[in-house]
Amino acid sequence: MSPLLEVKGLTKRYGGLTANADVAFDVKKGEIVGIIGPNGAGKSTLFDLITGFQPPDAGRILLDGHDITGLRPDRISRRGVARTFQKLKPFPDLTVTENVIVGALARTSDMKTARERALESLAFVDLLEKRNHFARELSTGQRKRLELARALATSPRLVLMDEVTGGVDQRSIAGLIALVVELKQRGLTMVMIEHNMQVIMGLADRIVALHRGRPIVFGTPEDVRSDSAVVDAYLGSIDVAA
C-alpha cells in the first residue's frame, strides 16, 4: 500500500536562508506523524510547502501517489488535505457556526447539510456552547478548537495540525489530546507540529526531527528519544572534556 503522503527532497530557500533542505518522510494511512524541532527549524515552512502556500525550490510531494507539488492551496484542500495555522486564522466577523459552515461547504453546496455538518463538527470539539458567538470573541484555546472543527468539516483524508496545544492552558491540553486520539480511532491520518515533547511522544507513531531545516531523524518516538543529534539540537552539545 502506497503511503497517503510522501515527501521527497523538499527544499525551500529564502535568499541565503535555507528553511527546508532535503526533507523526506512519508505518512501511512491512519498514522500520526509528529514534526519536532527547535524554533526556526522550518516546521511551519514545511506545512506551507505541503499545503501549497509556498512553492518549494526542489523536491516532490505525493498525495496517495499523485504529484501535488506546486498546486494552489485551494486545489490541495479539495484533494482532501486540511490544515490548521500556528498563527490562528479564524474568520473574525463570522459566527462560530458560520466559520465551520465555510469548511463544510467544501463538500456540499446545500446550506442545510453544511450547517448540520458544521454543528456536528463543533460538537466534536466541544465548542457548541459558543456557536452563536462571533469568532473574534473567543479565547485562544477556543479558537484552536474552532480551527480544528473548521478543518475537520471539510471531511479531509489528511490533517496537518500546527501546534494545537501551543498557548493553551494545561487543563485544555488534555481535552485536545483526547480529540486527537479519537480522530485517530476514527482512522484519520494526521501530521502534527508539536512543541510539547510529552504530548508528541505519546501521540505520534513516527516522528521527524528537524534542525535548521534538515531532517536529523525520522523514526519511532523511542528512536528519537535515544538519538544524540536530537538531544544536541534541543539542549546544545555538552562538552564533557571541559
Place this chain on the structure above:
Amino acid sequence: MPDSRADMLKTALAERLWPRPPLWMSALGAATIALLVIYPFVFTTSFSHHLMILILLYALMAQSWNVVAGLSGQISLGQAIFFGIGAYSSTVLFAKYGITPWAGLLVGMLLSALAAIAIGVPTLRLRGHYFAIATLLIGSSVQIVFQRWDWVGAASGLYVPIMRTAPFFYLQFHTSKVPYYYLALGAAAAGYLAVWKLRRSRLGFRLQALRDDPDAAASLGIAIARHKVLAFMISAAMMSVAGTFYAQYVLVLDPERLFSTEISIIVLLMSVLGGSGTLWGPAVGAAILVPLSEYSRIWFGGTGRTIDLIIYGILILLVCMWRPSGILSLLEERVRRRATTP
C-alpha cells in the same frame, strides 16, 4: 460523546439556520416596505418623487459597492465605470438602432460584467491596495475615452431620443415621475433581494470568508482570485442597472457626470456610513446622504455644490469615531447572534 453534548447538538440542530429578527425589526421593515409602496400617493410633489427616485437608485448603487467591498473585502474606487457603461449601452442601442432600453439594460449588465473581468483578472490577484488604485485610475481613463470618443458624442455626450408613445417599451415617461418611481423601486428591490439571497448562499459565505482571511479561505478549498472576480462581476452588473435607469430618467448622457470619481466615492461613503457588509446599511446611507445633497443644493444654490461634501465628511468622521463598522452593524450582529428555536 457525552450525553449533555449530544443533547446540546440536538438543540443546536433544531435552531433556525438564520435567526428571525426581533419583532420590532420585522415590524419596522414591513412598515418601511408599505410606505415605499404608497409613497407617491402620500407625497405628491414632483420634487418628493425626484428625491425618492434618487434615493432608490443610489441605494442600489451603494449596494453594488457593498457586494465587492463589504462582502468580498475588495475596495473598488471605480464603480462609476459600470454606471456609465449601463447608461451608454441602453442609450447607444436605442439612439442608433432603435432597440428598446430593456434590451439595453441586459446588454449593459453583460458589458459591465465583462469589463469587471477585464479589470479584475489582472488586479484582483494582488493583495493590498492595488485593486483600489487600479480601479481609481482605470475609472479616470474610461472617462477620458468617452469624452474623446466621437461615435458616442465625445464630451457633449448623448441625448435619449424623446418618444411620446409606448412609454413602457421606450422606458420614458413625460407626464409624471410616478412610473419612474416604481421602476426605481423595482430595480432596488430586485437588487436587495438578490444580495439577500447571495448572502445566504455558498458563494456569499465564501466571499465573506475570503474577506476575513484569504489564507484560511484558501485552506478550505476556496479559489480566492476567481471568487473575487465573481463578486466584482455581480457588483458591476448591479451598478449598470442603475446607470440604465438613470439615463432613462434624465434623458441626457454627460460623460463628465456619469463617469465621475465623485460617483465612485459617494457610493462608498453611503455604504460605509450605513454599514458596509450589512444588507441594509447601503440603503440607510443613501437615505441620509441623497437628501443632504439635494437640500444643500436648494438652500445654498449653485454655490452650495460642495456643502454636502463637507457635511458628508463630518458624518463619516463621526461614524468612524463612534461606530467604525457603520450605523447598522450592531443591529445586524444582534440578529445573527440570536439563536431561536422554531
